[in-house]
Amino acid sequence: MRKILLLFFLSLILQSCLYRNNEGRWTTDPAESAFEPVTVDRETFESTIAISGPREIERAGKIYVNGDMVYINEVNIGFHVLDNRDPENPENISFxxxxxxxxxxxxxxxIYVHHAVDLVAMHYNLGSIEIVHRERNVFPRLNSPDGFLAEDFDLEEDQIIIGYQTRN
Known part of the structure; x- marks a missing residue:
């Protein structure tokens, strides 16, 4: 009985070393992912933080209140900034x-923001932002939709994954 249990647990452990691809087949090769990463170089990535005029809230995420200001996350896009001095009439002032x-x-x-793999500290002052500090590679890289780790793809260190597309 012990041998059977040992074999059962051993097979479970070995199975965890396999990947499942989109066709439901088990594989150990990450090259069989149905997706490939879309990347930008670090310099381009770091220049993507900007401020713009107010826009409509389409897909709201978390909401943060700091004094008279309200910050509403537009998931994976940025943050709406609202002036809440008049709570009956909050004014969308920038994005x-x-x-x-x-x-x-x-x-x-x-303001501390999760920016893909980085943690960015910045100051916001009515229509302008100043990046105070950027701590690189604090967060893990984005994994593929079919469960492959970012590390499974052969990428340069300065390449930041911004999404995935299906392989052709």
């Missing part, structure tokens, strides 16, 4: 474009 941004925290008027 901070931060591709792949999903989270934000504020402490002592410094």
């Amino acid at each position: 901070i474009e931060i591709p792949l941004a999903t989270d934000l925290a504020i402490r002592n008027n410094t």
Whole structure:
């Protein structure tokens, strides 16, 4: 009985070393992913944070309140900035474009944003932003929709994954 249990658990452990591709077949080759990463170089990636005029909220994520300001995440696109001095009539005043941004925290008027793989600290002042600090590669790279890790793809270190597309 012990041998049977040992073989059963051993087979479970070995199965965890396999990938499942889109056809339902098991494989150990990440090259069989149905997706390939879409990347940009780090310099281009770091220049993607910008401020623009207000826009309609289409796909709201988390909401943050700091004093009279409200920040609403537009998932993976950036943050809407609203002036909330009149809570009955909040005014949408600007949009901070931060591709792949999903989270934000504020402490002592410094905004900390998850920007894909980086953590960015910045100051916002009515229509302008100043990046105070960028801590690179704090967060893991984006994994493929079919479960392959970003590390499974052969990428240069300065390449940032911004999405995935289906293989041709």
